[in-house]
Amino acid sequence: xxxxxxxxxxxxxxxxxxxxxxxxxxxxxxxxxRALQDLASRMLDKPDEVLPRFVELAMQMTGGVSAGLxxxxxxxxxxxxxxxxxxxxLSRFESATTPRNFSPCGITxxxxxxxxxxxxxxxxxxxxxxxIVVPEVLLVPxxxxxxxxxxxxxxVSEREGHFDSGHARVATELASFVGIALRVLKTENQLQAALxxxxxxxxxxxxxxxxxxxxxxxxxxxxxxxxxxxEEMTETLMGRFHALASAHGLVRRxxxxxxxxxxxxxxxxxxxxxxxxHEHRSPVQSRFRFAGPSVGLGEHALxxxxxxxxxxxxxxxxxxxxxxxxxxxxxEWTRSEKGNLEFVWSEYGGPRIVRQPExxxxxxxxxxxxxERQFGGQLDHDWSAEGLRVRISLPLAALTR
Amino acid sequence: MALVLIVEDxxxxxxxxxxxxxxxxxxxxxxxxxxxAIRILESRxxxxxxxxxxxxxxxxxxxxxxxxxxxRWPPIRLILTSGxxxxxxxxxxxxxxxxxxxxxxxxxxxxxxxAA
Numbered sequence: 253x254x255x256x257x258x259x260x261x262x263x264x265x266x267x268x269x270x271x272x273x274x275x276x277x278x279x280x281x282x283x284x285x286r287a288l289q290d291l292a293s294r295m296l297d298k299p300d301e302v303l304p305r306f307v308e309l310a311m312q313m314t315g316g317v318s319a320g321l322x323x324x325x326x327x328x329x330x331x332x333x334x335x336x337x338x339x340x341x342l343s344r345f346e347s348a349t350t351p352r353n354f355s356p357c358g359i360t361x362x363x364x365x366x367x368x369x370x371x372x373x374x375x376x377x378x379x380x381x382x383x384i385v386v387p388e389v390l391l392v393p394x395x396x397x398x399x400x401x402x403x404x405x406x407x408v409s410e411r412e413g414h415f416d417s418g419h420a421r422v423a424t425e426l427a428s429f430v431g432i433a434l435r436v437l438k439t440e441n442q443l444q445a446a447l448x449x450x451x452x453x454x455x456x457x458x459x460x461x462x463x464x465x466x467x468x469x470x471x472x473x474x475x476x477x478x479x480x481x482x483e484e485m486t487e488t489l490m491g492r493f494h495a496l497a498s499a500h501g502l503v504r505r506x507x508x509x510x511x512x513x514x515x516x517x518x519x520x521x522x523x524x525x526x527x528x529x530h531e532h533r534s535p536v537q538s539r540f541r542f543a544g545p546s547v548g549l550g551e552h553a554l555x556x557x558x559x560x561x562x563x564x565x566x567x568x569x570x571x572x573x574x575x576x577x578x579x580x581x582x583x584e585w586t587r588s589e590k591g592n593l594e595f596v597w598s599e600y601g602g603p604r605i606v607r608q609p610e611x612x613x614x615x616x617x618x619x620x621x622x623x624e625r626q627f628g629g630q631l632d633h634d635w636s637a638e639g640l641r642v643r644i645s646l647p648l649a650a651l652t653r
Numbered sequence: 654m655a656l657v658l659i660v661e662d663x664x665x666x667x668x669x670x671x672x673x674x675x676x677x678x679x680x681x682x683x684x685x686x687x688x689x690a691i692r693i694l695e696s697r698x699x700x701x702x703x704x705x706x707x708x709x710x711x712x713x714x715x716x717x718x719x720x721x722x723x724x725r726w727p728p729i730r731l732i733l734t735s736g737x738x739x740x741x742x743x744x745x746x747x748x749x750x751x752x753x754x755x756x757x758x759x760x761x762x763x764x765x766x767x768a769a
Contacts (some may be wrong), residue, residue: 455741462736463663465755470669477672552710556664626664626685653710 265375266359268368276418277315284313284422292429299437306433307337307405310426314390314419316407318342321394321430322350322357323403333357333403342384342408350378357404360391364401366420367391370412390415392427396435405430467496467555474618488566488615495562498525499554517554519547519593519651523583526561530574539573544585547593550653556626557651563619564597564642572640573599579639592629593646599639627651654678655730655765660690660705660718670704670761677762687713687721694726701728702768704752704761707735707742719746730768 287309295302303321311319318340322333331352338346352358355376360367369389373379379386388409393401405427409415471492479485499522520542527540549557565574573579579601588594623631629646657679661667664685671681682700684690686709694700703722705715713721719731723746731749735742739751752764 455737459736462754463666466666466669466736467663469755469757470665470672473669473672473676552663559665621668622664 261359262375265369265372266356266367267370268366270413271366271368271415271417271420274413274416276416279418279422287313288425288429295429295433296436299433299440302433303430303437304337304339306426306430308339310405310407310423311339313422313426314407315409315414316340316390317410319405319407320345321403321405322355323394323434324352324361324401325349340408345382345384348382354378356389356391357406360393360404361401364393366393366424368415368420387412388414390419390423392420392423394427394434395431396438402434464496468493471496491566492559492562494529495526495558496555498522498528499558517549519549519557519585520544522549522554522558523561526558527565527581530565530569532577539580541580541582541584543583544595545587547585547587547648547651549651552653553627553651556622560619560622560644563615566615568599568602568640571603573602575602578602587648588645591648593644593648593651595644595646597640597642597644599641602639604637654680655701656680656682656699657702657704657765658682658684658690658693658700660684660687660703660709660715661734662686662706662709666706673756673758673761674704674765676758677765679765685709686711687715687718690718691721694722694729700726702730702732702765704732704734704764707733707737716742716744716746719749720744723747723749730765732764732768 291302291305291309307319307321311317318338320338320342321336323336325332325334332349333352333355335342335345335348335350338344350357352361355378356367356369356372359369367390369391370387372386372389373384386408388411389406390409391404391406394403394405396402405423407415407419407423471489475485475489475492479488523542524540530539532539568574568579568581573581579599582598582600583595584598585593585595620631623629623644623646627646627650629644629650631645632643634641634643654677657674659667659670659674659681661670661683662685667683667685671683674681679702682693684693687705688711690703690705694703703719705718707715709715709718715733715735719733722729722731731746732752733742733745733749734752734754734756736754738753739745742751745751750764750768752760756764
């Protein structure tokens with residue numbers, strides 16, 4: 253099979269020049285015109301119904317025994333033709349596919365003019381393999397608009413010597429209508445698909461908004477239970493909402509509908525968003541250091557991870573390295589061979605730690621429960637004199653969900 | 654007051670549901686997916702109500718889970734909750750209650766009362 257280069261074809265296979273030599277049979281111009289007008293008027297409303305009629309008309313007006321469209325599809329490379337809207341003796345081959353670069357259709361597209369072929373089954377084995385005998389086939393290129401041809405309209409005759417230049421003219425004329433009908437159909441399908449996608453998207457969004465309300469509600473209830481004053485509750489709650497909002501801000505930026513995996517965000521990016529409010533007011537040098545490989549976070553994991561680091565950050569702002577301007581925090585992480593994210597949160601330069609805090613507040617509870625229950629991970633606190641060090645181990649598989 | 658098994662994959666929502674159920678005076682157990690829920694159901698016989706989300710990762714979604722529970726543990730009262738509307742949820746087992754998200758304390762209590 254040739255790939256894109258010209259076929260070496262036998263001299264009697266393509267006999268397009270014969271068209272001009274043959275006497276033109278009388279033509280029913282008026283009948284032709286009426287049929288075309290009738291079809292053209294219905295084209296905009298019902299392109300899918302009009303297409304088979306055009307093909308049938310092409311067969312009738314040229315005296316063929318079968319006709320159809322070959323529509324080009326890019327995949328699999330180098331492309332194929334799919335037979336559509338077949339009429340007459342070959343109609344049982346509806347939806348069959350034929351090669352782009354080894355077929356009369358391919359030749360027609362290459363030459364971009366009407367083509368006449370005699371007994372193509374003698375050269376193209378895929379035709380003879382299907383048990384088809386084609387005394388003559390007339391092919392005309394189909395144009396969708398003004399761009400390059402995207403297929404052919406073809407008509408098969410019962411005997412050799414059948415087609416003449418009049419038939420080629422009629423077929424070319426019909427092909428231009430078929431091209432328009434195909435174009436209308438394509439636009440209509442695209443519009444329909446876009447509408448459906450829009451509806452699915454709206455449903456999905458409503459679903460997500462409801463889930464967010466549930467999450468907000470849960471945070472309000474649980475925060476209210478552990479807060480001593482209105483002010484404390486407001487502050488804690490606002491902080492948690494902010495952490496969730498920054499997590500969702502990251503998702504929204506990358507939101508591509510229907511491709512869940514595209515919603516993955518990087519851990520580094522999330523960490524920076526969460527600690528940003530605690531950066532020096534005039535940062536000569538950042539007080540945060542981030543060091544670790546890229547770790548993708550799935551949308552589902554994002555809330556939990558955001559809360560984990562929000563609670564750590566809040567804690568540091570209350571008791572640790574972020575109490576005043578002197579402290580700093582190192583965040584280092586690696587991917588372990590066991591498939592875990594090994595994360596170390598190290599605080600430096602905060603108030604000297606004299607003893608380990610005893611009462612675990614709701615924040616630390618939330619931190620522990622999220623690490624252990626949501627992700628099946630591990631959490632270790634180490635209160636050394638120079639600052640808090642937290643080791644977190646999370647299964648990577650749970651983070652990408 | 655009843656022992657309620659709450660099945661929900663989103664940890665924060667599950668935490669909220671547990672909170673609401675406890676305020677309503679119920680005792681709670683938690684599962685993050687259908688497989689976990691089945692394991693808990695197999696391990697004890699005092700669960701009276703199962704509240705499950707529809708969309709969950711794993712081998713079964715919430716609807717399938719409730720169908721299995723209806724077959725294996727017929728007396729358990731079933732509540733299905735979702736951010737979807739009821740018309741989008743097919744094959745809800747007979748007698749189960751649908752609780753649209755977001756729900757509050759009153760709506761959850763009402764669903765508990767309705768579950769038969």
